[in-house]
Amino acid sequence: MENKYEIVKALLKEQLLSSAIKPGERLPSIRAASELWSCSKNTAIRAYQELEKEHLIYSVPKSGYYAVLRSPQGKEQGEEWIDFSSASPAADVMPYKDFQHCLNRAIELYEDHLFSYSDPQGFFTLRRALEGHLAKSQVFAAPSQICVVSGAQQALHLLASMPFPNGKSAVLVEQPTFSGMLRSLDLMGVTVLGIERTMDGIDLDELERHFRNNHIKFFYTVPRFHNPLGASYTTEQKKRIAKLAKQYDVYILEDDYLADMETDGKADPIYSYDDAGKAIYVKSFSKIMLPGLRLATVVLPASLMETFRLFKASSDSSTAALSQAALELYLNCGMYDHHASLVRERYTMRMQKLAECAERLLPPPFHLRTGRGGIFSRLVLPQEISLHDLITALHSQKVRVVSTEHNYLRTFPRENGLRLSIIQTDPAKVEKGIGMIADTLSELQSSQTRGRHNIMNWI
Numbered sequence: 234m235e236n237k238y239e240i241v242k243a244l245l246k247e248q249l250l251s252s253a254i255k256p257g258e259r260l261p262s263i264r265a266a267s268e269l270w271s272c273s274k275n276t277a278i279r280a281y282q283e284l285e286k287e288h289l290i291y292s293v294p295k296s297g298y299y300a301v302l303r304s305p306q307g308k309e310q311g312e313e314w315i316d317f318s319s320a321s322p323a324a325d326v327m328p329y330k331d332f333q334h335c336l337n338r339a340i341e342l343y344e345d346h347l348f349s350y351s352d353p354q355g356f357f358t359l360r361r362a363l364e365g366h367l368a369k370s371q372v373f374a375a376p377s378q379i380c381v382v383s384g385a386q387q388a389l390h391l392l393a394s395m396p397f398p399n400g401k402s403a404v405l406v407e408q409p410t411f412s413g414m415l416r417s418l419d420l421m422g423v424t425v426l427g428i429e430r431t432m433d434g435i436d437l438d439e440l441e442r443h444f445r446n447n448h449i450k451f452f453y454t455v456p457r458f459h460n461p462l463g464a465s466y467t468t469e470q471k472k473r474i475a476k477l478a479k480q481y482d483v484y485i486l487e488d489d490y491l492a493d494m495e496t497d498g499k500a501d502p503i504y505s506y507d508d509a510g511k512a513i514y515v516k517s518f519s520k521i522m523l524p525g526l527r528l529a530t531v532v533l534p535a536s537l538m539e540t541f542r543l544f545k546a547s548s549d550s551s552t553a554a555l556s557q558a559a560l561e562l563y564l565n566c567g568m569y570d571h572h573a574s575l576v577r578e579r580y581t582m583r584m585q586k587l588a589e590c591a592e593r594l595l596p597p598p599f600h601l602r603t604g605r606g607g608i609f610s611r612l613v614l615p616q617e618i619s620l621h622d623l624i625t626a627l628h629s630q631k632v633r634v635v636s637t638e639h640n641y642l643r644t645f646p647r648e649n650g651l652r653l654s655i656i657q658t659d660p661a662k663v664e665k666g667i668g669m670i671a672d673t674l675s676e677l678q679s680s681q682t683r684g685r686h687n688i689m690n691w692i
């Protein structure tokens with residue numbers, strides 16, 4: 234290390250990583266730091282700025298520098314895990330500093346909103362900003378059709394619980410599907426039917442039979458970068474779904490939680506093919522903004538808006554004013570689009586790395602099925618492989634993976650598989666992690682073969 238600031242930075246970094254300086258603790262002032270390490274104030278400032286760039290510390294105007302609050306979320310601190318299980322954005326991808334500015338500005342600019350209850354549908358000014366934002370994904374909707382919600386999960390829950398004008402009560406879901414939706418439906422005691430979704434889509438004739446015969450209120454679908462499959466519908470499939478919805482008076486609940494990860498300019502949502510007011514479009518901001526802000530938007534046909542507003546207001550009065558204000562600022566100043574493109578680039582690169590490593594490293598017959606982007610992919614395993622043994626063996630090597638069993642209805646035949654997410658794994662971790670999964674699978678396979686031989690000998 235040639236520069237003094239690098240030495241100061243390294244000393245501080247060590248203290249931060251070892252928690253000698255605790256999360257949230259104020260760091261020495263610039264003057265104290267320059268005295269402590271016998272350096273100039275400029276050197277101390279440079280060291281702090283470099284640590285800030287690494288998101289290890291943050292500054293509060295007129296107050297000083299603080300250690301970033303990192304929630305270990307059950308992870309053993311200081312240990313280097315390879316996490317293929319998480320769906321929450323990684324701290325190193327999030328522009329923590331930008332959010333901080335937005336939130337600070339939001340408090341100043343939207344002070345009035347903080348002192349009162351606001352429209353359950355969301356700030357009008359934010360809905361106007363969302364009108365422009367959604368139009369970029371071919372979702373054309375006036376502010377009167379747009380509602381701001383406290384996360385996509387809230388929209389799914391409210392829609393599952395409220396009555397629909399078609400007077401029907403059952404919900405149809407893809408199998409597998411997002412576990413948060415299954416949990417909501419289960420807790421509410423809603424009648425749920427499943428239709429198999431594969432990397433190629435669904436059987437559209439079967440969908441038609443469900444729509445025709447089964448009193449379906451809405452069909453919940455994740456058309457783009459499906460959770461947990463990673464698959465996307467083709468344009469033809471989306472058009473056909475919209476057409477069937479119109480024909481059989483069934484609503485489509487389109488969960489476009491990864492719309493911002495799209496790299497194909499022609500991949501439009503089902504909403505854009507709906508000319509009958511049957512599509513409900515939900516977009517989460519958790520994967521681009523911070524999930525803790527609890528922000529999503531839903532675009533509703535006129536026939537549903539009044540009831541939805543009523544249910545939303547009775548659920549939480551309105552979405553937190555501070556979060557709404559931060560999103561509005563973030564959208565209007567262009568930071569959202571800028572950040573979304575960086576995240577898209579990073580995740581796309583990781584997905585390509587994942588596909589390449591899986592192809593190269595996984596022993597036959599194991600095969601990772603990847604979509605054309607997004608954050609998830611699925612490793613389907615033969616029934617003889619015990620998921621429990623695999624997950625436990627990987628956990629002992631500090632690799633986190635998650636089974637897809639929670640993505641299925643209890644009554645639906647389920648495939649033995651893992652969902653792999655790249656959201657917390659940089660390319661180096663992807664390579665290392667897939668290598669470890671490959672080795673563990675080979676070991677499990679050969680111990681099974683040995684077990685079978687022993688049984689044969691015994692017989």
Ligand SMILES: Cc1ncc(COP(=O)(O)O)c(C=O)c1O
Nearest residue numbers: 320384385386411460490517519
């Ligand atoms: C498909 C899908 N929909 C909705 C959500 C929930 O989003 P939010 O954080 O906005 O509630 C998730 C979260 O991972 C998801 O995977």
